[in-house]
Amino acid sequence: MADEASERRPETPAEADGTTGLFTAVGKLLKLLRERAGLTQKELGEALGYGPDAIGAMERGVRVARPEVLEKADELLDAGGLLKAMIPEIKEGMKKARTRHPEWYRSYAGLEAEAVELHFYANQGVPGLLQTEEYARAVFSQWRPLLSAETIETRVADRMARQQIFEGWPPPMCSYVLEEVVLQRPIGGRAVHQEQLRNLLRFGSMRNIEIQVMPTCREEHPNLDSAFNLLTPKGHGQVAYTEGQGYPRLVTDTEGVRQIADRYGIMRALALNPMESRALIEKMLGEL
Numbered sequence: 285m286a287d288e289a290s291e292r293r294p295e296t297p298a299e300a301d302g303t304t305g306l307f308t309a310v311g312k313l314l315k316l317l318r319e320r321a322g323l324t325q326k327e328l329g330e331a332l333g334y335g336p337d338a339i340g341a342m343e344r345g346v347r348v349a350r351p352e353v354l355e356k357a358d359e360l361l362d363a364g365g366l367l368k369a370m371i372p373e374i375k376e377g378m379k380k381a382r383t384r385h386p387e388w389y390r391s392y393a394g395l396e397a398e399a400v401e402l403h404f405y406a407n408q409g410v411p412g413l414l415q416t417e418e419y420a421r422a423v424f425s426q427w428r429p430l431l432s433a434e435t436i437e438t439r440v441a442d443r444m445a446r447q448q449i450f451e452g453w454p455p456p457m458c459s460y461v462l463e464e465v466v467l468q469r470p471i472g473g474r475a476v477h478q479e480q481l482r483n484l485l486r487f488g489s490m491r492n493i494e495i496q497v498m499p500t501c502r503e504e505h506p507n508l509d510s511a512f513n514l515l516t517p518k519g520h521g522q523v524a525y526t527e528g529q530g531y532p533r534l535v536t537d538t539e540g541v542r543q544i545a546d547r548y549g550i551m552r553a554l555a556l557n558p559m560e561s562r563a564l565i566e567k568m569l570g571e572l
Contacts, residue, residue, distance in 0.1 A: 306377045307441060308345030310354070310370050315343040317361040331360050341417060345437075347444045351375060378445075392515075392525050392534055397449060399456045401516035403548055407463045408511065409471060410480060412443050413450075414460070414487050414495075419480045420444070422472030450490070459494045461551045467497065467568055474572060481569045488562055496555040497564055506550040514545055 318328050318339075325336040325343070332339070332353055341347035349357075351371045358367035396402065404411045410419060420443045424436045431439070449456060467484075470477035488495040498505075512526040524535040524544040535541055556564060 306373055307348055310349055310367075310374060311343040311345040313366065313370070314349055314354075314357060314361075317357070317363050317367070318343075321361045323361075328357070328360070332356055341444055345441065347441070348374065348378060348448070350378075350448070392532070393446075395515050395517045395523060396446070396513075398517050399449070399515045400454075400518050401514075401522070402456050402458045403514040404458075404460045404511075405507065405513075405548060405551060406460065406466055406511050408466065409469065410462070410466060410484070411460065413447055413458075414484060415443060416476070416480050416483045417444055418476045419472055419483075422476055426471075450492075455490075455492045457492050459496070459552070461496050461498055461548070461555050463498050464500045464564075467565060478569060478572050481565055481572075484565055485562065485569075488558065488565070494558045495561055495565075496552060496558060497561040498551060498555040502554055504554060506554075507547045512544055512548075514541070514548060 318325070323331075325339040329336050329339045334342075334353075338347060342349040342353070351374055354367040354371055354374065357363070358365060361367070402413075404413075409423065412420070415423070417440060420440045421436060424431055424439050427436075467481065471480070484495060487493050510526055510528045512524055514522055514524050516522045521538070522541050522545065524541045526533050526535065526544070535544065555561070
């Protein structure tokens with residue numbers, strides 16, 4: 285997958301920078317205060333503007349409880365300033381998490397974070413921004429060479445944190461073309477696969493996201509090559525990002541980007557439309 289390259293790097297000491305432990309500790313504190321207040325994850329999520337899954341991910345430390353969340357939760361849960369006191373550490377931890385990516389990847393990560401448009405073609409697995417926590421954990425658990433348990437959790441947390449780009453306003457306009465085999469491959473087993481398909485349906489119902497499936501039976505295909513992303517950062521021209529076997533390439537020259545965008549346009553025309561794609565995903569889910 286073209287957004288996987290930062291996680292194809294070898295395990296390094298930089299991943300033991302303490303951010304994972306910090307986010308986990310803050311998550312445990314948030315859970316303790318929520319339970320003391322007698323609130324469910326759903327009730328707290330409604331008060332904070334998040335779903336119960338997001339609150340659960342924050343409490344487990346795989347998703348960063350952002351400063352504005354901690355500030356509001358401190359008042360809602362009558363925390364007496366405990367959560368607010370963690371805000372400086374959280375801000376510093378977020379900076380460390382961003383710089384944990386190797387230098388060559390930071391250019392892409394920065395572009396993704398400020399993108400007004402994102403377009404993805406995936407031919408092997410579900411793109412990172414659409415993955416569930418358990419799907420991401422299964423991906424990293426199967427990695428070769430093997431990763432330590434701590435590194436796996438760090439990378440899952442990094443991946444879940446990236447999904448926060450959908451929470452800003454206005455959100456980026458996104459489209460995906462997924463090969464049909466991506467939906468058929470049961471990464472992590474049946475239960476994980478089912479939840480991942482449900483997650484695609486949830487994302488596909490958002491106004492700013494369109495998901496299309498490229499049927500395997502198509503006799504024409506303009507890109508029998510690697511996966512790729514197309515990004516349009518705010519105030520800048522479109523760029524492309526590709527990789528093969530962990531070797532990344534950020535394409536910024538106009539002609540190179542145009543060629544990749546041309547292939548993507550043809551694939552969108554050949555793929556099932558969003559409604560047809562949703563029906564196919566629902567059918568697959570019903571058959572599991």
